[in-house]
Amino acid sequence: MQKQDELLVNVTINGKEIAAPSSLSTIQALWHAGYPRVKSVGCLEGVCGSCRIMVRRKESNQVSMELGCQTLIEEGMQVNFLVFPTPTHHTYDLNTIKSSWEVQGRFHKIFPEAEHCRHCGGCNRSCPKGIEVERGVELASKGRFREAGELFIECVMCNFCMTACPETIAPNHVGLFSRRVTAYFHTRPGNLISRLETLRKGDLDVKK
Ligand code: SF4
Ligand code: SF4
16 A cells, blocks of 8 residues: 555566555565566565565666565666576485484485585575575584574575575575474584594594
8 A cells, every 4th residue: 555645666576667655565566566476475474485586776786685575665676586496305204313323424315415515605695584504504514403403593495595506405405404303303412423424434534
């Protein structure tokens, strides 16, 4: 609903030029202009991660990744809603992990790509929630699941990080796994588990 005397701003959303009140989010602006968008629209509260958008603001060369329901329109803004292909699925059953000693080994079987992180920072730059995604992947790879899981508490599963990753790591799923195993097990010290996993793989140089 337009408030009295409210300014209309001109924006381009998915190639459509729209004039809408400045108090509207990008999704509301689309609806206001008569485009009944239903794809990539979810909770409208900023927690489901469905309404991923790329945004370029007037007189800026930068493109940012944001959530459409949380981004108010601004004069000259260009917006594109993103629909990603079916995301990666990692299937696992925590009940089949007998104890927390096995968690790191199982993690690397489920997420073998996590060890190939290039530390390019693409996931950090793409995250609309400002999460230290790269660090989360690194911590999980080292078996520090409690710390990794804590980093992903604000994650809305928007999949931006996964799409940005040149190694097809799904950092958000790494985060979810970390939170689940932390809740499921009273995990033993991560550095000890990590050292045992290194031993198991025969990568530890033990001096006799
Ligand atoms: S960690 Fe990934 S899925 Fe979660 S909010 Fe950030 S970009 Fe989205
Ligand atoms: S985008 Fe992928 S490879 Fe790059 S830092 Fe993030 S997890 Fe690692």
